[in-house]
């Protein structure tokens with residue numbers, strides 16, 4: 074049986090912390106589908122298409138990683154993709170409560186699906202897309218936090234916003 078895992082998230086935008094989790098997950102599972110949530114209640118900085126595109130660029134060297142988007146319940150998406158595992162990164166104790174709640178509800182909805190948590194590399198334990206956006210907005214250096222293509226996309230996005 075092919076072991077397929079889904080790594081879900083908002084990825085607005087993808088950071089080096091996300092990439093670390095995706096990379097490590099790809100060594101454990103036969104296929105990892107990175108799935109960007111389409112959430113109509115949020116106003117993200119990057120559109121779904123932009124986030125998917127950035128993720129495709131930064132994972133193109135990993136042959137068993139696919140990038141997609143989904144709407145609705147994560148568990149339904151896993152069923153559609155015939156996936157049996159969810160991969161999540163845990164940065165700090167503060168992530169634990171929310172992640173435990175999500176893993177528990179997902180398990181209740183579909184007991185065949187397992188959530189796998191990976192400790193984020195210490196280097197990225199403080200890192201989030203929100204922090205990256207905050208720093209990039211004020212034109213500070215984010216090169217240690219995101220891949221170069223994301224750094225460029227952030228710079229362009231904030232320049233566009235300034236021009237408006």
Ligand code: PNS
Nearest residue numbers: 081082083084110145146147148178179
């Ligand atoms: O990067 P994020 O924003 O922390 O990712 C959260 C995500 C996408 C993993 C989570 O919001 C999710 O799975 N949403 C889909 C809806 C769902 O299945 N919710 C859980 C049951 S109520």
